[in-house]
Amino acid sequence: MAVKTGDRASEAELIDRLRCGDQATFTWLIDTYSPSLKRLALAFVSLEAVAEEVVQETWLAVLTGIGRFEGRSSLKTWLFKILTNRAKTRAVREKRTVSFSELEPEDGDGRALSPERFLPPDHPSFPGHWSTSPHPWSAVAEQAVLRRETMEVLRRGLENLPRSQRTVVMLRDVEGWPAHEVCAALELSEANQRVLLHRGRSRLRAILETYFAEDA
Amino acid sequence: MAPSSDTDWQKHMGDDTVNEMACQELVEVITDYLEGTLPKSDRARFDAHLATCPGCREYLEQMRALIRLSGSLTAKSIEPATRDSLLRAFRRWRDSQTSV
Numbered sequence: 001m002a003v004k005t006g007d008r009a010s011e012a013e014l015i016d017r018l019r020c021g022d023q024a025t026f027t028w029l030i031d032t033y034s035p036s037l038k039r040l041a042l043a044f045v046s047l048e049a050v051a052e053e054v055v056q057e058t059w060l061a062v063l064t065g066i067g068r069f070e071g072r073s074s075l076k077t078w079l080f081k082i083l084t085n086r087a088k089t090r091a092v093r094e095k096r097t098v099s100f101s102e103l104e105p106e107d108g109d110g111r112a113l114s115p116e117r118f119l120p121p122d123h124p125s126f127p128g129h130w131s132t133s134p135h136p137w138s139a140v141a142e143q144a145v146l147r148r149e150t151m152e153v154l155r156r157g158l159e160n161l162p163r164s165q166r167t168v169v170m171l172r173d174v175e176g177w178p179a180h181e182v183c184a185a186l187e188l189s190e191a192n193q194r195v196l197l198h199r200g201r202s203r204l205r206a207i208l209e210t211y212f213a214e215d216a
Numbered sequence: 217m218a219p220s221s222d223t224d225w226q227k228h229m230g231d232d233t234v235n236e237m238a239c240q241e242l243v244e245v246i247t248d249y250l251e252g253t254l255p256k257s258d259r260a261r262f263d264a265h266l267a268t269c270p271g272c273r274e275y276l277e278q279m280r281a282l283i284r285l286s287g288s289l290t291a292k293s294i295e296p297a298t299r300d301s302l303l304r305a306f307r308r309w310r311d312s313q314t315s316v
Contacts, residue, residue, distance in 0.1 A: 021309075023310070026303070026306045036291065038293065052295060052298055056294070056301070056302060059302050059305075113240075117240075128240035130272075133271035136274050138277035141282075142281060142284065158289070170291065174286050174290075179251065194248065197247055198246075201279060204282055205275075
């Protein structure tokens with residue numbers, strides 16, 4: 001994510017080195033940021049090959065623009081701005097309407113769990129409490145023996161989320177972006193970002209629940 | 217899970233009954249809780265509920281486990297061919313810079 005001072009050079013130093021033509025710096029940058037750039041591109045364009053091209057164009061734009069880059073925003077913000085602009089242009093060319101309303105929360109009733117999981121609202125003693133407690137699996141979820149398969153289930157689950165939820169969960173939880181950066185890159189309000197994160201995470205939790213229930 | 221002992225139940229029958237957070241509400245505000253954006257009063261209700269409800273404690277732990285697992289997934293990067301072509305473009309750019 002962010003260039004950490006200490007284990008990496010400061011951003012100003014990185015930019016200087018890049019301007020001086022230091023290939024190691026460029027390599028480090030593309031290896032560090034390309035996964036996030038590609039993920040973000042896929043929020044706008046549908047084909048992986050197109051996302052790949054958009055990432056490539058972004059890096060080429062960095063090379064032609066680095067001389068003029070004044071450092072008013074962070075390098076990362078600048079990078080993602082270039083990517084977003086290019087990805088949007090491509091989306092228009094693909095005739096894909098990507099108005100950002102498409103990234104607004106949309107699907108279903110949006111509940112984390114079906115109402116049957118809870119006692120009815122008119123229950124005399126415990127309305128809205130678990131009808132049966134969640135099957136416990138949190139303690140085993142990260143055990144080494146299950147890990148590989150668990151990760152595969154999770155990866156598939158993520159790929160199958162609606163695009164808006166997938167993008168937010170990927171950027172937040174897989175790539176560790178802070179909320180405000182996701183909001184800025186996707187032009188989402190904080191509240192909508194949270195709704196998408198919540199729905200995405202809730203679905204993934206439910207998928208793991210099913211998986212661990214089958215396993216039990 | 218419903219509070220089980222008589223004392224729990226009596227507590228729930230007190231003035232706070234209306235205010236008590238039900239499990240069904242908790243699972244919907246859990247992301248706000250984890251994000252630190254749940255209003256203070258709801259946060260207190262959330263914590264109070266957790267203290268009496270093993271089912272919700274498990275649910276919260278599941279969410280935390282999910283987040284940790286997601287964090288250890290690796291995002292797909294660009295294709296090696298794209299990377300190579302970028303490095304070639306970089307060298308061309310560098311050479312054109314120095315020749316100016």
